[in-house]
Amino acid sequence: MKTRDFPWRWQKSLVIFDLESKSMFKKVVIIGFGLIGGSIALSIKKNRLAKELVAWDTDQDCLKKGSELNMIDGFAENIKSASEGADLIVLSVPLAEMRGVLEQIDLQDQIITDVGSVKGSFVKDVEKVFTKVPPRLIPGHPIAGSEKKGMRASEANMFEGHSVILTPNEESDKVALDKVSKFWSRIGCKISLMSAEDHDAILAKTSHLPHLLSSLISESMYDEPDRSGALAHAAGSFRDMSRISASDPAIWADIFLSNDLKLIESLDRFLVRLENMKNNIASGNHSEVKTFLERGKTVRDHFSSITKEL
Amino acid sequence: MKTRDFPWRWQKSLVIFDLESKSMFKKVVIIGFGLIGGSIALSIKKNRLAKELVAWDTDQDCLKKGSELNMIDGFAENIKSASEGADLIVLSVPLAEMRGVLEQIDLQDQIITDVGSVKGSFVKDVEKVFTKVPPRLIPGHPIAGSEKKGMRASEANMFEGHSVILTPNEESDKVALDKVSKFWSRIGCKISLMSAEDHDAILAKTSHLPHLLSSLISESMYDEPDRSGALAHAAGSFRDMSRISASDPAIWADIFLSNDLKLIESLDRFLVRLENMKNNIASGNHSEVKTFLERGKTVRDHFSSITKEL
Secondary structure (H helix, E strand, O other), X not given: OOHHHOOHHHHHHHHHHHHHHOOOEEEEEEEOOOHHHHHHHHHHHHOOOEEEEEEEOOOHHHHHHHHHOOOOOEEOOOHHHHHOOOOEEEEOOOHHHHHHXXXXXXXXXXXXXXXXXXXXXXXXXXXXXXXXXXXXXXXXXXXXXXXXXXXHHOOOOOOOOOEEEEOOOOOOOHHHHHHHHHHHHHHOOEEEEOOHHHHHHHHHHHHHHHHHHHHHHHHOOOOXXXXXXXXXXXXXXXXXXXXXXXXXXHHHHHHHHHOHHHHHHHHHHHHHHHHXXXXXXXXXXXXXXXXXHHHHHHHHHHHHHHHOOO | OOHHHOOHHHHHHXXXXXXXXXXXXXXXXXEOOOHHHHHHHHHHHHHOOEEEEEEEOXXXXXHHHHHHOOOOOEEOOOHHHHHOOOOEEEEOOOHHHHHHHHXXXXXXXXXXXXXXXXXXXXXXXXXXXXXXXXOOEEOEEEOOOOOOOOHHHOOOOOOOOOEEEEOOOOOOOHHHHHHHHHHHHHHOOEEEEOOHHHHHHHHHHHHHHHHHHHHHHXXXXXXXXXXXXXXXXXXXXXXXXXXXXXXXXXXXXXXXXHOHHHHHHHHHHHHHHHHHHHHHHHOOOHHHHHHHHHHHHHHHHHHHHHHOOO
């Protein structure tokens, strides 16, 4: 019987029934059960995307806690056994651990994706392990996160309304790309496809450089003789500008070094602007300083109009 | 009759009665009725600090609107008539307009304070107009604000829980200093006293440099060929790091140039760190990069523990 034989109200019910009963995947495996892995688990459960959801991590306590909380249906002893029989593997370990994880995967016809913040270095790791990027491996990056750390900070709606960038290549399997896209769409994300290189160039500007600057804004106060006194007089601007400097130093050191070339390119362009601004302030050039600030305001207002986050 | 003759419960009522009935000032005049002036008006009304509250601004529409909304009791035609009979004058005009405003004040025995973001330049303006800082003029700066602009964005609780820095000198009138301190205390602020120079050094680090960096983070995207596309992939880090770049360019150009020496000092120290970080990334020095990030995280965690704003 086709759905058009039913009145509209019933069709709607049927659609809901269909979505809820039919999971996209039989067995999804999350490798790396931290903030992002945990939030993906919650998103999968919330949207009923897997019949079975299994996780692996070096931290057994987190896995046990995740099972107790029904965030996952079970956990594996090692990556090899976790990857057996999976139809989707999501890699959510820090960049520096990707290669070691890839080496342990028992590669068959699983679809594999990852959530790493740098795509060029991930593709290099994949090529080192598998000679070339397996057609059913679709590199990805959900543009979302938090300065918090660990599975316990997971959020079921971390990715909703955010974009996910996928960086397939010409040999990517169309079915795998389609399934990974639908996976993120069902979680509530907007999907963008681009090359790994374009991804890394954009993220250097919109995420990695701002992160580096945030850390240095905080770090500049490290040696302050009366740091408590100075920080007590800091308000909203310092609060916002320093927020992401609370992020995990090891993970971000990895990101900076993995995207070193694009980050240094962005940093060099930023340094030119900073020197320029400094000279304009030193020479009292009010009109040039104001022009810089106006251009910045134009971009921020543009961003606000796009994201409607203000 | 002394309050100790009453049982405790009655004493408390008496105190409330006393606070509500007895305004601190007969006539308060706010010169400059924008975001900050408007928020001060709302704070004064909320805390019943003035029997009469008058404002002056070049923008007559704002003054009329403020009267209609009962934010103020009336407005003056010019600064001279506004300042007559006032016992407190609060200057909340942009830094560049302070001198012109000071020249028009009919100086008698009014207490005067201001809310300017730079204190050294304000003191210089005062000295140019009055030869020396009048003893009853107490320079001040509430460390609060918003990237929004104009009287209509005013908030009655903008200053609550924030600090206010006052920069009296050795010749300051003790009664005037006490009254200005109590004025801000009653609004809900914590008061700090320091020299104008210390104020400007601290604010360069905690506010002016972060602001400059925020503007340049946004400005760096100005010439981006596909700016919409890039901004669509920006998330929480860019949102926070760019927020204050939406602030009024003219006001912030004034602040940067008014605090030029301290700001350039901070900027130079920041540039050294930025070059250092760049070299560590270029040479793949993971441990040094991580150390920088750890020091930044230490400061941010320190800040969070002080402000409990996270």
